[in-house]
Amino acid sequence: MNTHWSKDDMPPIYKPVVWEPADAEEAVALKREYGADAVWVAGGTLLRTQWEGGVAPMPAHMIRLDTIAGMRSIIEETEYVTVGALATLKQCGQHAALQQYANALYMACRHIAAPAVRNLATLGGNVASAVGDALPALLVHDASLLWVDGEVASLHHEQDAVDWMEQVRMGRRSLQAVLLGIRFPKGPVEAGSLLRSSSDIGEETTVDLSANAVSYWTDEKGERWRELCFFRKLGRREAFTPSLVTVALRCWISERGELTRVRVAAGGGSGLAMRLLQCESMLEGRSYDASWLPELASMAAQEFVSYSDPFAEAPYRQQSAGNLLAAGVWESIRDIEEGR
Amino acid sequence: MNRASMNWNATINGKERELEVEPSRRLLDVLRTDLELTGTKVSCEIGRCGACMVLIDGEPVNSCLTMAYQCQGKDITTIEGLHGDKPAELHPIQEAFLEEGGFQCGYCTPGMIISTKALLDRNEQPDEHTIKEALCGNLCRCTGYGGIMRAVESAAVKCKTRTEEPSVAE
Numbered sequence: 001m002n003t004h005w006s007k008d009d010m011p012p013i014y015k016p017v018v019w020e021p022a023d024a025e026e027a028v029a030l031k032r033e034y035g036a037d038a039v040w041v042a043g044g045t046l047l048r049t050q051w052e053g054g055v056a057p058m059p060a061h062m063i064r065l066d067t068i069a070g071m072r073s074i075i076e077e078t079e080y081v082t083v084g085a086l087a088t089l090k091q092c093g094q095h096a097a098l099q100q101y102a103n104a105l106y107m108a109c110r111h112i113a114a115p116a117v118r119n120l121a122t123l124g125g126n127v128a129s130a131v132g133d134a135l136p137a138l139l140v141h142d143a144s145l146l147w148v149d150g151e152v153a154s155l156h157h158e159q160d161a162v163d164w165m166e167q168v169r170m171g172r173r174s175l176q177a178v179l180l181g182i183r184f185p186k187g188p189v190e191a192g193s194l195l196r197s198s199s200d201i202g203e204e205t206t207v208d209l210s211a212n213a214v215s216y217w218t219d220e221k222g223e224r225w226r227e228l229c230f231f232r233k234l235g236r237r238e239a240f241t242p243s244l245v246t247v248a249l250r251c252w253i254s255e256r257g258e259l260t261r262v263r264v265a266a267g268g269g270s271g272l273a274m275r276l277l278q279c280e281s282m283l284e285g286r287s288y289d290a291s292w293l294p295e296l297a298s299m300a301a302q303e304f305v306s307y308s309d310p311f312a313e314a315p316y317r318q319q320s321a322g323n324l325l326a327a328g329v330w331e332s333i334r335d336i337e338e339g340r
Numbered sequence: 341m342n343r344a345s346m347n348w349n350a351t352i353n354g355k356e357r358e359l360e361v362e363p364s365r366r367l368l369d370v371l372r373t374d375l376e377l378t379g380t381k382v383s384c385e386i387g388r389c390g391a392c393m394v395l396i397d398g399e400p401v402n403s404c405l406t407m408a409y410q411c412q413g414k415d416i417t418t419i420e421g422l423h424g425d426k427p428a429e430l431h432p433i434q435e436a437f438l439e440e441g442g443f444q445c446g447y448c449t450p451g452m453i454i455s456t457k458a459l460l461d462r463n464e465q466p467d468e469h470t471i472k473e474a475l476c477g478n479l480c481r482c483t484g485y486g487g488i489m490r491a492v493e494s495a496a497v498k499c500k501t502r503t504e505e506p507s508v509a510e
C-alpha cells in the first residue's frame with residue numbers, strides 16, 4: 001500500500017513537543033527522561049541539515065537551550081574570557097575580547113557558514129557537534145569546557161577541551177552533558193596553569209593590549225614575547241564552504257625569533273580535531289627560519305590523522321594541513337616583519 | 341514547560357500577525373503556506389542557497405533554518421515588505437537589480453535583495469570584498485554574479501542618494 005503523508009497529517013514524530021527548561025539541570029533531567037527520543041536544540045542549524053538530509057530523524061522531543069538564562073553572554077575577567085555556549089557565531093566573530101585573546105577562534109567563527117547562518121548558529125552547537133570548525137581553534141587556545149553533566153556526581157564540572165576530544169575519539173563522551181560555556185585563558189599557559197600566576201615568571205608578566213589586537217608578555221629577564229596566532233580553513237570553494245581541512249596555530253615569539261608555548265591543531269570536515277604534539281615539540285624553543293617550514297609541513301602531514309570521503313582522500317587532507325600550517329607561519333612572520 | 345502548539349505572533353512587513361502553529365514549524369512554511377507570502381522562495385531547505393532569506397529584527401536569516409519559536413514576537417521583513425517611497429513603487433535595490441540585469445530566471449532574486457538590504461542598512465558604501473562576504477550565502481545559478489555585483493553597487497548609490505535628498509515635505 002502506498003501511503004502519502006501531507007504535512008498536516010504526518011505522524012506525531014514530525015510534530016515534536018518543544019520543551020522550555022529554565023535551567024541546565026532541567027535540560028539534563030528532560031534528556032534523561034526521554035533519552036534518544038529527545039535532542040537539545042541551540043541554534044538548530046546543524047540539526048536541520050541532519051533532519052532534512054535524513055542523517056537523523058526529527059525527534060519526538062526538542063529541548064530548547066535558549067530558554068536558559070545567561071548562556072548567551074561573553075564575559076571578560078582578569079585572566080579568562082568565558083563564552084556562553086549559546087553565544088552566536090556572529091557574536092563571537094565580532095567580539096573585541098575574542099579578537100584580542102582568542103584570535104584563532106575569532107577568525108574561525110568568521111569563516112563558518114555564511115552571515116545569515118551565523119546569526120542563528122551557536123559556538124556551543126559547533127563544539128558539541130564534535131566536528132565543528134571552531135574545534136582546532138579551541139585546542140590552540142587551551143580552552144576548557146564548562147558542563148552540567150548528568151553522569152558526573154557533582155553535575156557541574158570543567159574539562160580541558162583536549163581531554164573531551166579524547167573522550168569523543170574513544171566513544172566515551174557523556175550523552176547527558178549540556179555545555180554551558182567555553183573558557184579561555186588570556187595569556188600563555190604552561191603545564192595547565194596561567195603563566196601570570198606561575199612562579200618562574202613572577203610579577204613582571206603582563207599581557208598588553210595594543211590597538212591592532214596583538215598580545216605581548218614580558219618574561220622575568222625582561223624579554224618581550226609577541227603572540228603569533230592564526231586559523232586557516234580550506235574548502236572546495238572560496239567562501240561559504242564546508243571545510244576539507246582546518247588548522248590553527250598559536251605560539252609566542254621573542255624579539256630574537258625564538259618560539260615558545262607552541263600549540264598546533266588540525267581538523268576539518270567530519271574528522272575529529274587534534275593537537276599535533278610532535279609539531280609542537282619540533283617548534284618549541286626553535287628560532288624562526290624559513291628553511292624549516294617544509295619540515296613542519298611534512299611532520300604535520302604525517303601526524304594528522306584524517307579520513308577519505310568522495311570529496312578528498314586522507315593523504316590530500318594531511319598534505320593540505322601541513323601546507324596550510326607552514327604557509328600560515330610564513331605569512332604571520334612576514335606580517336610581523338612588515339609591521340602589521 | 342512544554343508545547344505541542346503555540347499561539348505564535350510576529351510583526352510581518354509592519355503588520356501584527358497571530359497564528360496557532362507547532363513551535364517547530366519552519367518560518368519558511370509559516371510564510372509561504374500559512375500566510376501565502378510566496379515571494380520568499382524555497383530551494384535547498386538546508387541553509388545553503390539563500391532563496392528563503394528574510395530579515396528578523398533587521399538581520400538576515402534563512403527562514404528554512406528558523407523554527408516558529410525562534411522568531412516569536414520578532415519583527416520580520418520579507419521581499420513583499422520592500423517598496424519605494426510609496427507602496428506601489430519599487431525599492432531602490434529592486435530598481436537596481438532591474439536596471440543592471442541582476443537576475444535572469446529571478447528565483448534567487450528575493451533572497452539576494454533581502455541580503456543586500458541587510459548589507460546596505462549597516463554599510464552605505466560597501467567595497468567589493470564586503471559585498472561578496474554579505475552575499476556569500478546566496479547562490480545564483482543563472483547570472484554568473486556579474487550583474488548582481490553591479491546591481492548591489494548601483495543600489496548602494498541609489499540608497500545613499502535617497503537618504504541625502506531632502507524629502508518633498510521639507
Ligand SMILES: Cc1cc2nc3c(=O)[nH]c(=O)nc-3n(C[C@H](O)[C@H](O)[C@H](O)COP(=O)(O)OP(=O)(O)OC[C@H]3O[C@@H](n4cnc5c(N)ncnc54)[C@H](O)[C@@H]3O)c2cc1C
Nearest residue numbers: 042043044045046047113121122125126128132133179387
Ligand atoms: C548552510 C550551513 C553551512 C554550515 N557551514 C559550517 C561550516 O563551515 N563549519 C562548521 O563547523 N559548521 C558548519 N555548519 C554547521 C552548523 O551551522 C555549525 O556547526 C553551528 O555552529 C552549530 O550550532 P547550532 O547552535 O546551530 O547547533 P544545533 O544544530 O542546535 O546543535 C548541534 C548539535 O549539538 C548539540 N548541542 C547544541 N548545543 C549544545 C549544548 N550547549 N550542550 C550540549 N549539546 C549541544 C545538539 O543537540 C546537536 O546535536 C553549517 C550549517 C549550515 C546549515
Ligand code: FES
Nearest residue numbers: 383384385390404
Ligand atoms: S531554501 Fe533556505 S537557504 Fe535554501
Ligand code: FES
Nearest residue numbers: 444446480481482
Ligand atoms: S537569476 Fe536564476 S538563480 Fe539567480
